[in-house]
Amino acid sequence: MSEQQPIAVLGGGSFGTAVANLLGENGHRVWQWMRDPVQAEAMRTRRENPRYLKGVPLHPLVEPVTDLAQVLAGTELLFVALPSSALRTVLAPHAPVLAGKMLVSLTKGIEAGTFKLMSEILEEIVPQARLGVISGPNLAREIAEHELTATVVASADEALCSAVQHALHGRRFRVYASSDRFGVELGGALKNVYAIIAGLAAALNMGENTRSMLITRALAEMTRFAVSQGANPMTFLGLAGVGDLIVTCSSPKSRNYQVGFALGQGLSLDEAVTRLGEVAEGVNTLKVLKARAAQLSVYMPLVAGLHAILFEGRTLEQVIELLMAGEPKTDVDFIPTTGFI
Ligand SMILES: NC(=O)C1=CN([C@@H]2O[C@H](COP(=O)(O)OP(=O)(O)OC[C@H]3O[C@@H](n4cnc5c(N)ncnc54)[C@H](O)[C@@H]3O)[C@@H](O)[C@H]2O)C=CC1
Numbered sequence: 001m002s003e004q005q006p007i008a009v010l011g012g013g014s015f016g017t018a019v020a021n022l023l024g025e026n027g028h029r030v031w032q033w034m035r036d037p038v039q040a041e042a043m044r045t046r047r048e049n050p051r052y053l054k055g056v057p058l059h060p061l062v063e064p065v066t067d068l069a070q071v072l073a074g075t076e077l078l079f080v081a082l083p084s085s086a087l088r089t090v091l092a093p094h095a096p097v098l099a100g101k102m103l104v105s106l107t108k109g110i111e112a113g114t115f116k117l118m119s120e121i122l123e124e125i126v127p128q129a130r131l132g133v134i135s136g137p138n139l140a141r142e143i144a145e146h147e148l149t150a151t152v153v154a155s156a157d158e159a160l161c162s163a164v165q166h167a168l169h170g171r172r173f174r175v176y177a178s179s180d181r182f183g184v185e186l187g188g189a190l191k192n193v194y195a196i197i198a199g200l201a202a203a204l205n206m207g208e209n210t211r212s213m214l215i216t217r218a219l220a221e222m223t224r225f226a227v228s229q230g231a232n233p234m235t236f237l238g239l240a241g242v243g244d245l246i247v248t249c250s251s252p253k254s255r256n257y258q259v260g261f262a263l264g265q266g267l268s269l270d271e272a273v274t275r276l277g278e279v280a281e282g283v284n285t286l287k288v289l290k291a292r293a294a295q296l297s298v299y300m301p302l303v304a305g306l307h308a309i310l311f312e313g314r315t316l317e318q319v320i321e322l323l324m325a326g327e328p329k330t331d332v333d334f335i336p337t338t339g340f341i
């Protein structure tokens with residue numbers, strides 16, 4: 001990758017903008033692609049993202065653009081920050097030009113129907129691409145406002161990890177590397193569901209003990225599911241597992257938490273999502289995860305409970321009663337004691 005060649009960020013939302021700014025601050029020219037020409041023009045003239053990251057100045061090296069073919073042809077390193085529902089549709093028609101390029105997914109979701117993670121979709125549509133993911137406790141606004149933050153770049157391709165570390169690592173943003181692409185990406189997708197539950201509990205003024213129980217049992221569920229998929233449970237003890245789970249389940253800045261909070265205030269799911277007006281990946285992830293867990297017979301009571309409330313007409317009281325009446329279990333039963341450590 002030449003220092004002069006721009007780096008691409010695909011997606012005009014808050015995270016795409018935060019990452020584009022980080023790259024700009026490190027001296028890289030950035031093409032931030034978005035589908036909406038009106039938004040691109042607004043960002044070019046106002047030098048901020050007024051819809052998704054209001055009040056944060058856009059770095060001078062970031063250029064909002066709308067010609068996707070030109071962006072893909074003119075860059076070797078691309079960060080993909082599209083909603084999970086859009087990633088395949090946006091990139092599949094351009095697959096040939098992506099061969100051999102470094103594609104790094106920032107998207108934390110799972111595809112409905114296929115249960116594929118985003119880098120698995122990229123792998124399917126561009127088998128010759130070099131693939132990586134970024135995940136961790138990374139609230140976009142906090143990154144944009146230069147709060148000290150760490151993330152993980154994960155790929156089997158060590159040179160890709162180094163290139164991403166070189167591009168993104170800065171005085172306020174640490175980039176750790178991992179070879180466990182699957183575990184890192186799965187952690188980022190799964191925790192969104194538990195953030196909805198945490199937001200719901202917060203709106204109902206449940207106690208601090210309750211929040212701690214929720215987060216810890218969420219980690220147990222996520223890890224149990226990950227192990228059933230062949231993932232390394234140790235990855236869930238890192239930034240992309242428990243790190244991201246803590247921030248998303250504790251912060252009113254998390255959009256998934258906000259959806260849960262709105263539900264706790266009595267809004268319907270549709271009303272909560274509409275009021276948010278931004279992406280909350282956990283809603284779709286809940287649906288696909290519930291189905292997958294049932295198919296694989298993986299015990300995920302929190303996922304099943306939230307699904308029952310949102311899609312099966314159960315009340316919160318019924319679900320809580322059922323959860324608390326479950327037979328006594330062993331605390332840490334979800335990490336196999338051999339094979340991974
Ligand atoms: N915002 C955050 O703090 C973080 C977000 N992420 C992930 O990044 C991904 C993107 O999220 P955000 O930037 O936060 O979303 P956002 O809600 O801020 O913005 C979504 C963007 O996607 C665009 N979009 C929607 N449908 C599209 C389509 N069909 N084609 C092209 N563009 C389309 C919208 O116009 C908008 O620019 C999500 O998977 C999210 O989980 C990951 C880490 C942190």
Ligand SMILES: O=C(CO)COP(=O)(O)O
Binds near residue numbers: 136
């Ligand atoms: O993934 C995130 C923080 O790491 C962002 O979470 P939300 O999508 O819930 O805002």
